[in-house]
Amino acid sequence: DSGVTQTPKHLITATGQRVTLRCSPRSGDLSVYWYQQSLDQGLQFLIQYYNGEERAKGNILERFSAQQFPDLHSELNLSSLELGDSALYFCASSVDRAPGELFFGEGSRLTVL
Amino acid sequence: DQQVKQNSPSLSVQEGRISILNCDYTNSMFDYFLWYKKYPAEGPTFLISISSIKDKNEDGRFTVFLNKSAKHLSLHIVPSQPGDSAVYFCAASARGRDDKIIFGKGTRLHILP
Numbered sequence: 001d002s003g004v005t006q007t008p009k010h011l012i013t014a015t016g017q018r019v020t021l022r023c024s025p026r027s028g029d030l031s032v033y034w035y036q037q038s039l040d041q042g043l044q045f046l047i048q049y050y051n052g053e054e055r056a057k058g059n060i061l062e063r064f065s066a067q068q069f070p071d072l073h074s075e076l077n078l079s080s081l082e083l084g085d086s087a088l089y090f091c092a093s094s095v096d097r098a099p100g101e102l103f104f105g106e107g108s109r110l111t112v113l
Numbered sequence: 114d115q116q117v118k119q120n121s122p123s124l125s126v127q128e129g130r131i132s133i134l135n136c137d138y139t140n141s142m143f144d145y146f147l148w149y150k151k152y153p154a155e156g157p158t159f160l161i162s163i164s165s166i167k168d169k170n171e172d173g174r175f176t177v178f179l180n181k182s183a184k185h186l187s188l189h190i191v192p193s194q195p196g197d198s199a200v201y202f203c204a205a206s207a208r209g210r211d212d213k214i215i216f217g218k219g220t221r222l223h224i225l226p
Contacts (some may be wrong), residue, residue: 001157023116034212038136042119042218043157043202056212090156102214 003027006091006105014113018079021108025072025093031055032074033094033102034066038087049074081112116140116173117205127225132190136203139184143205148177148188150218151200158224160201161188179210190222198224 003026007101025032034046045058049068060066063081069075078085088109092102118137126132134148144165149157163170163177163186170177176189190197203217 002158004156031212035216040218043204043216045213045215047214050212058213090173100145100208101159101162102149102157104149104158106154106156 002103002105004091004093004103004105005091006108008108009106009110010109010111011034012111012113015083016080017081018077018113019081019110021076021078021089021091021110023074023076023091023093023105025074025091026103029093029095029103030072031094031096032068032072033092034074034076035090035092036087037090037107038084043090046076078110083112086110086112094107115217116143117203117215117217119201119203119220120217121220123223125219125223125225126193128195129192131147132188132193132197132222132224134188134190134201134203134222136186136188136217137184138186138205140205140207140215141184142207145206145208146177146179146186147204147206147214148175149204149216151202157202193222193224195224195226198222 030051033048037041045061048056066076081093088107090107092104147162148160151157179186200219202219206214
């Protein structure tokens, strides 16, 4: 158990819909990272927050947005969903702002039909 | 643009022998490298890391070697055990520049009995 909690574990929805994925970091961790794992694509970095502020952005689509709340949990919002958005979405947390060891949640599997 | 490349999608090694997983990177700003291990239905877990000021880091059966001039790192597992069968991800970051941690696509390691 990494201490990082992601909900929901599985989500099935239709194209055009909007979903929210939630992440609770390990106790004491200030940084939250979001990654997308599609088939054969490895872990694609989406976005990182540190103590409520956006710190780094990867190849995150404009239809996707995220935020980190004062209690340090984070949400990833995916809108106007397309079939290609079907993937495993991982959240990870770390203590520091500087990149280092990440602790990953078990992921949220999104299926868009 | 794949900045971190793991060119072998899979690797099979006999139990007890050495497993060598390779990783190449293109961004000369990367100064911190990590290896993660992932079992099915779980999030990746941190294995070992190395800073660019070193060329070797060892932790039990796991050793990571870094060749900066070749922009290449490798993970050695010796002796290989059945529980080592998993997907291994190489990751890199430029700690002095931004907070991103970029992952490769992973190598699936099969340990044969």
